[in-house]
Structures are given as C-alpha cells and as structure tokens.
Amino acid sequence: MSVIIFTLCVLVGSILAGIVGALTGLGGGVILVPMLVLLFKVNVHYAVGASLMSVIATSSGATVAYLREGYTNLRVGMFLQVAAAAGALVGAFIAARIHARELTILFGITLLFSAWLSLRRKRQSAAGSPDKLAHRLRLSGSYPVSGGRQEYQIYNSSGAFALMLGAGTLSGLLGIGSGSVKVLAMDQMMRLPYKVSTTTSNFMIGITAAVSAALYISLGYIDPGLTMPVMLGVLTGAMIGARLLMKTRATSLRVLFSVVILVLAIEMIYSGLTGRF
Amino acid sequence: MSEPDTPAEGPAVGPALTQQNTPVEVVVIDVHDPPIRPPVEERMQRVISLVLLCGVLASAALVVLGGALYVFRHATVTTDYEVFRGTPTELRTFRGVMAAAFRLSGRGMIQLGLMLLVGVQVVRVFLTGILFALERDRIFVGISGIVLALLMFGIIKGILWRQ
Numbered sequence: 001m002s003v004i005i006f007t008l009c010v011l012v013g014s015i016l017a018g019i020v021g022a023l024t025g026l027g028g029g030v031i032l033v034p035m036l037v038l039l040f041k042v043n044v045h046y047a048v049g050a051s052l053m054s055v056i057a058t059s060s061g062a063t064v065a066y067l068r069e070g071y072t073n074l075r076v077g078m079f080l081q082v083a084a085a086a087g088a089l090v091g092a093f094i095a096a097r098i099h100a101r102e103l104t105i106l107f108g109i110t111l112l113f114s115a116w117l118s119l120r121r122k123r124q125s126a127a128g129s130p131d132k133l134a135h136r137l138r139l140s141g142s143y144p145v146s147g148g149r150q151e152y153q154i155y156n157s158s159g160a161f162a163l164m165l166g167a168g169t170l171s172g173l174l175g176i177g178s179g180s181v182k183v184l185a186m187d188q189m190m191r192l193p194y195k196v197s198t199t200t201s202n203f204m205i206g207i208t209a210a211v212s213a214a215l216y217i218s219l220g221y222i223d224p225g226l227t228m229p230v231m232l233g234v235l236t237g238a239m240i241g242a243r244l245l246m247k248t249r250a251t252s253l254r255v256l257f258s259v260v261i262l263v264l265a266i267e268m269i270y271s272g273l274t275g276r277f
Numbered sequence: 278m279s280e281p282d283t284p285a286e287g288p289a290v291g292p293a294l295t296q297q298n299t300p301v302e303v304v305v306i307d308v309h310d311p312p313i314r315p316p317v318e319e320r321m322q323r324v325i326s327l328v329l330l331c332g333v334l335a336s337a338a339l340v341v342l343g344g345a346l347y348v349f350r351h352a353t354v355t356t357d358y359e360v361f362r363g364t365p366t367e368l369r370t371f372r373g374v375m376a377a378a379f380r381l382s383g384r385g386m387i388q389l390g391l392m393l394l395v396g397v398q399v400v401r402v403f404l405t406g407i408l409f410a411l412e413r414d415r416i417f418v419g420i421s422g423i424v425l426a427l428l429m430f431g432i433i434k435g436i437l438w439r440q
C-alpha cells in the first residue's frame with residue numbers, strides 16, 4: 001500500500017477504534033492492536049507501540065476533561081501508580097525479549113480475559129473493615145454530589161496494589177491501558193464509587209503507559225509513520241465516543257462488544273499459532 | 278429545655294427566637310475523619326489540567342505537522358510494516374529526534390511530538406507531587422517521588438541514554 005492510502009485507512013480505522021473504546025470503556029488499544037495486526041498486516045511490535053502512544057494521548061485528554069470535576073482521587077491514583085509503573089517496566093522488559101508470535105497469542109488470551117471481565121456479574125464481596133493502610137495514608141476522599149461532597153471509605157488497598165503490578169505489566173507488554181483492570185481493582189476491591197474509579201483510572205493510565213513508551217522508543221517499536229495516524233485517529237475517536245456515550249445505553253453496547261472482542265481474541269490466537277502475524 | 282411558645286412583647290430577639298426560629302447547625306469534627314480537601318488542591322488540579330492540555334495540544338500539533346510533511350513527501354512510497362526491522366536509530370534517541378526535527382524531517386517531528394507526550398506525563402507527576410507538598414503530605418510527596426523515579430528510569434534508559 002502506498003503511504004497515503006495506508007495512512008488514511010489507518011486513520012479511519014483508528015477513529016473507529018477510539019469511538020468503540022470510549023463507548024465500552026475498554027479503551028482503544030484492545031480493538032486497535034488486533035485491527036492493525038489482522039487487517040493491516042502490521043507487525044505486532046509496531047502495533048503495540050502505536051497503541052501505547054495513543055493510550056497516553058487519550059488518557060491525558062480524559063484527565064483534562066475529568067480532573068477539575070473533582071472525582072479523581074489523586075492519592076489512590078499515585079499510590080497504585082507505584083505498582084503500575086513498576087509493572088510497566090517489567091512489561092517493557094519482557095516485550096523486548098518476547099517473540100512477535102508469542103506476543104500475538106498472549107494478546108489474544110488477554111482479550112478473552114477482558115471479555116470475561118466485562119460480562120461477569122459483579123459480586124459484592126462481604127463487607128470488611130476499612131483498610132488500615134488506607135487510613136494511614138489518608139487515601140479516602142469525597143466526590144461531588146448535589147449539595148456538597150459525599151465521603152467514601154477505602155478497603156483492601158494492598159490487594160489492589162498487587163493487582164496493579166499485573167495491570168502495569170500487561171500495559172507495558174501489550175500496549176493497552178489496562179483500564180478495565182484498574183477500574184476492577186478500584187471499583188470491586190477498594191469499593192470506590194464508580195465515577196471515582198473511572199476518572200482515577202484515566203488519570204493513571206497515561207503515566208503507566210509513559211513508563212514503557214520511552215523504553216519502546218529505544219527498542220525501535222515506535223514508528224512515526226504508523227503511530228501518527230493511530231494517535232490522531234484514536235484521540236479523535238475517543239472524543240467523539242465520549243460525546244456519544246452521553247446519549248446511548250452503555251450496557252447493551254458492552255455485551256455486543258464483548259462478543260466482538262471474543263471473535264478478535266480467537267483470531268489473534270489463531271494467527272499467532274499458525275504463524276500468520 | 279425550650280421556652281414556652283408565647284409571643285414576646287416588644288422586639289423578638291433573644292434566646293427564644295434563636296431556639297425556635299433559626300436552625301442551628303452543629304458541625305462536629307472528629308479527628309478520625311478523613312481530612313477535608315482544601316481549595317489549594319482544586320487550584321493545583323486546574324494547573325495540572327492546563328499543563329496537560331497545552332502538552333497534548335503541542336504534541337498533537339507536532340504530530341499533525343510532521344505527519345503532513347511526511348505524507349506529502351512520501352505519498353506514493355510503498356509501506357511495509359509486516360517485518361519488524363526497527364525504527365531507524367536516529368529516531369530512537371532524544372538527540373537524534375531533535376536533530377531530525379530541526380531539519381524539518383516529517384518523521385522527526387512526529388517522533389518529537391511523541392516524546393513530548395511522554396515528557397508531559399513526567400510534568401504531570403511532578404506537579405502532583407507539588408500539590409501534595411502544598412498540602413504538607415510528606416508521605417505522598419515521597420510516593421510521587423517514587424513514581425517519578427520509575428518514570429525517569431524508563432525515560433533515561435529509553436531515550437536519553439547514549440545508545
């Protein structure tokens with residue numbers, strides 16, 4: 001394909017990926033990498049690198065939008081970020097040594113896991129006592145409700161910390177934001193109010209991705225010709241998707257796209273196994 | 278103990294009025310409650326948002342500009358991303374990218390924009406650390422420092438180290 005055709009097609013595809021990512025809350029990376037690898041025949045290393053960059057861009061954009069609203073809990077974010085950033089270093093370290101074929105299969109498996117995560121019913125775990133660590137670090141906060149602010153308590157911060165190590169590693173390895181894992185840790189384990197989880201997760205994602213992105217650049221995984229349309233497309237798509245989100249029902253979308261992800265996951269694993277990557 | 282509800286003679290001021298007409302709000306502060314966020318946090322959050330916005334816009338501008346140059350100059354060249362060869366060495370370090378961008382190489386400018394995007398995250402963590410310092414939260418200044426160190430490790434090892 002010529003540069004101009006390729007760039008335009010990737011741009012359009014990335015916009016779509018950005019819209020889908022914003023609508024489902026799964027993030028653009030999850031759709032983007034399979035699209036680049038399967039449809040555009042891009043080597044998975046380049047695809048993951050481009051995706052990682054777009055993740056930083058959308059995270060920064062989202063933070064600009066949400067930080068001032070007052071939902072983001074900076075302390076929880078920074079605390080978990082220690083684990084996520086450390087994980088990102090590990091992830092990039094592994095990425096440097098892993099073969100494209102194994103990476104493709106691993107990506108497919110993660111997609112399966114991600115689809116399972118979004119489809120399962122949320123279990124309310126038995127109420128425990130508020131976390132001592134959270135209290136020592138003064139992690140709990142409040143979020144705006146009509147007429148003031150609503151306080152909330154935090155539970156199980158050490159468990160969430162451990163989970164963040166995994167999330168960071170996945171982020172560094174697969175070029176995804178791991179937003180769904182982060183929200184899972186905060187929403188289910190730490191019992192943060194949903195909007196606090198999502199905004200804090202948005203805050204964290206960009207920083208985690210930046211840790212591994214720099215290493216990716218040195219490894220030569222970031223190609224400017226490819227990353228340019230991807231980053232611009234996903235950023236645009238995410239903005240469009242965020243607007244659309246206000247007007248659509250998220251739950252029906254989530255089920256639909258979990259099915260899509262399932263299909264993509266199988267295709268990724270298949271192409272990884274048969275060597276067509 | 279409340280006073281009998283009889284209309285007072287003359288100007289109705291005094292404890293009777295206070296007890297029955299004006300609701301008194303009592304605020305009890307328990308030392309075990311989480312701290313109330315001071316306005317300095319909100320102001321810093323606005324600063325962080327602004328810096329982030331400028332950074333993303335500047336980065337996007339570089340990427341768009343560089344992208345336009347690249348596409349116009351190489352519009353008909355065939356692309357091949359199937360085999361992994363690695364981005365040219367020049368575009369892997371900050372030095373190289375600055376040199377490329379300065380001679381108006383499209384790809385150099387794109388790469389510079391991408392590095393700027395990474396750099397903005399460092400600023401973001403740094404400013405958040407300042408926010409905690411302003412709140413006299415020493416533990417979190419430390420925690421921000423750790424995150425900053427991890428970030429800088431990735432960046433120095435990545436794009437600032439001489440390959």
